[in-house]
Amino acid sequence: MGTVIIGAGIAGLFTARRLHDAGEDVVVLEATQHIGGRTRGDRESLLHGAVADLGASFLDRGQDRLLAFCLEQGLALSPEIRMFPKGPSEKYSGASIMLGNLVLRGRAVSEERRAELAVEVQSALDAAPPTPAETIAAWGARVGLSDDAYRAYVAQAGFNPVHRETLTSSWHVHPGDIGRLCWVLADSTDAIAHAAARGLDVRVDQPVRLISRVGRSYRVVTDNDELVADDVVVTSSVTATRCIGFDPVLPAWKTEALLGTPMSQGGKIIGQYEDGSRILDGVGPSTMTDSPISMFWLRRTAHDLVTVLGVMPDTGDGLLDDQSGALDVLDRQIAAMTGTTPRRLAGVVYNWTRQEFFGGVVSLGTGGAARRAALAASIGGLHFAGEATSDHWTTAMEGAALSGERAADTILLKRRARQNSALPRPSVSLQGS
Amino acid sequence: MLLRDEAPVIVIGAGLAGLTAARRLHDAGTSVVVLEAASVVGGRTLTSSAGWSGSQYANFGGELIDSSYRALRALCDELSVELAAPQVYSRVAEGDLSPMEGYLRVARFVVDGHLLDRQEAARAGDELRAAARATPPAHHEIVEQWIRRARLSTITAGVVRALARFFTQLDPWDCDVHFVFGAHSGSFQRIHGGTQQLAFALAAGLDVRCGKQVVRALRGGTVRVVTADGEEFEGSRLVCAVGPFVVNNIGFDPPLSEAKVMATTSMLPAMAGKVMAQYAEGDLVRSAFGSLVCTDGDIDVAWVSVTEQDGSPAIVTSFFAGAGRGPMADPGTALAQLDDLVEQAVGHRVDRLHSDIKDWWADPLQLGVTIAPPENARSQISAVVSAVEHKTHFVGDYTDAPMAGTLEGAVRSGLRAAEEILRQQPTYHTDFITERLSRAWAQ
Numbered sequence: 001m002g003t004v005i006i007g008a009g010i011a012g013l014f015t016a017r018r019l020h021d022a023g024e025d026v027v028v029l030e031a032t033q034h035i036g037g038r039t040r041g042d043r044e045s046l047l048h049g050a051v052a053d054l055g056a057s058f059l060d061r062g063q064d065r066l067l068a069f070c071l072e073q074g075l076a077l078s079p080e081i082r083m084f085p086k087g088p089s090e091k092y093s094g095a096s097i098m099l100g101n102l103v104l105r106g107r108a109v110s111e112e113r114r115a116e117l118a119v120e121v122q123s124a125l126d127a128a129p130p131t132p133a134e135t136i137a138a139w140g141a142r143v144g145l146s147d148d149a150y151r152a153y154v155a156q157a158g159f160n161p162v163h164r165e166t167l168t169s170s171w172h173v174h175p176g177d178i179g180r181l182c183w184v185l186a187d188s189t190d191a192i193a194h195a196a197a198r199g200l201d202v203r204v205d206q207p208v209r210l211i212s213r214v215g216r217s218y219r220v221v222t223d224n225d226e227l228v229a230d231d232v233v234v235t236s237s238v239t240a241t242r243c244i245g246f247d248p249v250l251p252a253w254k255t256e257a258l259l260g261t262p263m264s265q266g267g268k269i270i271g272q273y274e275d276g277s278r279i280l281d282g283v284g285p286s287t288m289t290d291s292p293i294s295m296f297w298l299r300r301t302a303h304d305l306v307t308v309l310g311v312m313p314d315t316g317d318g319l320l321d322d323q324s325g326a327l328d329v330l331d332r333q334i335a336a337m338t339g340t341t342p343r344r345l346a347g348v349v350y351n352w353t354r355q356e357f358f359g360g361v362v363s364l365g366t367g368g369a370a371r372r373a374a375l376a377a378s379i380g381g382l383h384f385a386g387e388a389t390s391d392h393w394t395t396a397m398e399g400a401a402l403s404g405e406r407a408a409d410t411i412l413l414k415r416r417a418r419q420n421s422a423l424p425r426p427s428v429s430l431q432g433s
Numbered sequence: 434m435l436l437r438d439e440a441p442v443i444v445i446g447a448g449l450a451g452l453t454a455a456r457r458l459h460d461a462g463t464s465v466v467v468l469e470a471a472s473v474v475g476g477r478t479l480t481s482s483a484g485w486s487g488s489q490y491a492n493f494g495g496e497l498i499d500s501s502y503r504a505l506r507a508l509c510d511e512l513s514v515e516l517a518a519p520q521v522y523s524r525v526a527e528g529d530l531s532p533m534e535g536y537l538r539v540a541r542f543v544v545d546g547h548l549l550d551r552q553e554a555a556r557a558g559d560e561l562r563a564a565a566r567a568t569p570p571a572h573h574e575i576v577e578q579w580i581r582r583a584r585l586s587t588i589t590a591g592v593v594r595a596l597a598r599f600f601t602q603l604d605p606w607d608c609d610v611h612f613v614f615g616a617h618s619g620s621f622q623r624i625h626g627g628t629q630q631l632a633f634a635l636a637a638g639l640d641v642r643c644g645k646q647v648v649r650a651l652r653g654g655t656v657r658v659v660t661a662d663g664e665e666f667e668g669s670r671l672v673c674a675v676g677p678f679v680v681n682n683i684g685f686d687p688p689l690s691e692a693k694v695m696a697t698t699s700m701l702p703a704m705a706g707k708v709m710a711q712y713a714e715g716d717l718v719r720s721a722f723g724s725l726v727c728t729d730g731d732i733d734v735a736w737v738s739v740t741e742q743d744g745s746p747a748i749v750t751s752f753f754a755g756a757g758r759g760p761m762a763d764p765g766t767a768l769a770q771l772d773d774l775v776e777q778a779v780g781h782r783v784d785r786l787h788s789d790i791k792d793w794w795a796d797p798l799q800l801g802v803t804i805a806p807p808e809n810a811r812s813q814i815s816a817v818v819s820a821v822e823h824k825t826h827f828v829g830d831y832t833d834a835p836m837a838g839t840l841e842g843a844v845r846s847g848l849r850a851a852e853e854i855l856r857q858q859p860t861y862h863t864d865f866i867t868e869r870l871s872r873a874w875a876q
Contacts, residue, residue, distance in 0.1 A: 255609070354759065371699075
């Protein structure tokens with residue numbers, strides 16, 4: 001048979017669609033019960049039919065592959081969010097985010113003060129730009145940011161890539177490519193995955209444990225099934241891929257790339273509140289804080305309710321495993337912006353780090369282009385996709401989609417080459433001169 | 434003066450690595466200032482000594498010392514730091530194909546909640562030997578990937594996972610097989626009174642300033658560091674002796690080389706800590722824990738470190754690591770898990786007298802316990818992270834290729850950096866050059 005794809009996240013499904021559309025036999029094996037990977041809509045935890053995006057939550061301008069897909073599939077994007085304006089000096093940079101709503105030490109920061117902080121950070125970025133890998137904590141300390149500017153600048157790490165600032169390189173936040181103009185999917189983010197999965201053979205609850213080469217094919221063993229394929233595309237997260245056995249064993253350069261690519265540690269928090277319009281007025285469309293909830297953004301739903309979606313890096317404080325404690329923190333951040341304690345109806349906290357088949361939020365991109373290329377490279381009929389392997393929009397859904405199509409193209413190219421080689425070769429005879 | 438006055442060497446971090454470097458430099462007549470962010474010296478070798486009955490103590494951090502720790506043993510000798518009697522955790526037999534078989538003969542294992550008896554442990558050992566023969570692990574293979582490729586049974590897979598976590602404090606998908614197949618000594622000693630005793634002995638007589646967290650480090654003709662409380666220190670050279678994950682907290686100017694930042698941010702931190710509890714029925718606990726108890730649950734290993742006090746209570750130290758680190762944030766949950774494990778080992782409930790927790794992953798001055806670099810990349814990683822740049826020398830357990838992640842690695846790196854600095858040619862004063870060289874030539 002054709003191709004087995006491991007993982008029904010965006011990368012796996014975009015691989016599968018491309019191959020399916022080209023007439024290939026494709027089976028997608030998904031370890032969990034859910035389609036969508038690190039995009040997942042929780043339709044139980046909130047009231048009145050509101051959906052909680054447990055994972056990836058929005059599309060950014062420039063994520064054109066997925067924007068095209070939404071257009072083609074009729075997936076509505078709403079609301080539109082500008083988390084911060086252009087500036088200072090009419091440009092986007094790691095300082096721009098300070099111009100959006102900001103809570104420091106539990107208090108809302110005024111617009112004038114935010115402008116000052118942004119100018120301070122921008123001047124430092126201009127005078128002594130960070131090196132790409134330099135951590136944002138090291139850069140902030142090197143240029144000697146004031147306490148408030150430092151707190152605000154490093155809080156970005158908790159938003160992107162949802163990790164501790166000490167372990168986050170500057171390329172994640174400066175010049176920064178997310179949050180300028182983005183859209184939340186009107187239904188949950190996993191609407192993309194559900195649309196992409198239509199017509200495909202996707203089998204859930206099939207954690208892959210071992211991939212063995214048998215002659216020119218591969219045998220893929222799950223907890224309760226075995227499949228044989230000409231090609232296998234591994235699209236699981238870096239950490240989940242480290243848990244799959246390969247026979248023969250993966251080459252050293254691949255293992256080195258897998259072990260050298262940690263994933264960010266953290267999760268998502270979602271609260272549902274009454275008095276949606278009042279909260280939107282005070283907090284909307286997004287707010288960054290120096291609390292354990294680094295950034296949150298809002299989506300209005302029926303009955304004047306609002307869903308607040310935030311990201312939380314794991315700092316070892318246990319808050320990701322303490323739902324009520326974490327939601328209290330969220331309440332307080334909202335209260336800081338609105339002046340009154342919000343009335344919460346429901347909420348949920350989701351710790352991606354603790355999920356067996358994920359092990360984290362996104363790849364940290366350590367090692368740059370060389371390691372990313374090693375993660376992406378095929379080994380015979382074994383191919384690799386996923387946000388970590390993408391040369392563009394790494395860590396994002398867009399990167400996952402692009403990487404999936406890249407893997408599919410690799411396989412299709414191989415098929416064409418094989419077809420061509422099956423044609424009778426033109427006979428050439430060399431005449432002695 | 435014929436030689437230019439040299440400002441002191443500034444050592445950032447008073448863990449074993451920093452203190453060893455400082456001590457060597459001091460002994461060689463070089464002036465040294467050690468700046469430590471915490472309120473006490475020791476780094477990741479802290480000893481917990483308050484609140485325990487019978488003047489007992491336990492190690493918050495590194496404690497196991499095997500016979501290959503030669504530099505550390507020599508240092509202990511030199512400073513009259515005493516080592517306790519060895520404890521045997523493994524018994525090797527002829528024909529063993531992995532050190533894990535030796536551990537299966539001595540240590541106890543809880544897999545999937547079930548305490549293996551000796552027969553079950555022996556069967557797991559047999560299975561491991563057969564698997565090692567039928568499916569030899571590749572040099573660089575990830576432990577979890579080998580477990581899957583070798584198609585180990587559930588129990589034996591649990592044993593391998595438990596041992597991998599004991600050796601590395603990493604999950605079995607985050608470390609390679611050399612940790613479970615490479616050579617191991619199964620016999621360990623500890624420093625009498627706690628590992629921190631060595632740090633205290635090293636620090637005696639040195640200029641160590643605690644509570645001085647270095648925020649910026651400027652590296653020009655001289656070096657200048659600024660601490661969080663605004664104090665400035667000028668020096669001739671810098672020794673960066675902080676842990677591998679907080680290196681990137683310091684605002685080095687010029688910034689650290691891209692290669693060094695990438696190497697350190699690529700390393701997986703052991704996201705771990707220790708939970709310890711003292712139980713009244715000490716002799717019972719000591720005999721039940723005769724050696725180690727390794728598990729594939731949230732606790733990866735538990736042991737009694739001070740075994741020579743018959744008739745006294747016993748402190749059980751346990752590690753929570755990686756995916757199982759969560760309970761540490763809630764002491765009640767973590768201690769309940771430890772109580773359960775002790776009850777399982779002893780056979781009945783025992784009385785908990787006192788407890789203490791140190792979550793190194795949550796500590797902003799550490800952000801992790803240790804590192805365990807993959808074997809095939811180890812030399813390259815340590816070459817990059819230990820390379821001298823801009824008058825800055827890098828030490829710490831993580832910078833030593835063969836002994837990365839160990840107390841010995843910390844000591845060796847300190848000795849290495851002291852040599853690097855002592856090897857520097859002193860700077861001649863211009864007058865000296867004029868008088869002794871250029872003028873002499875002109876005459």
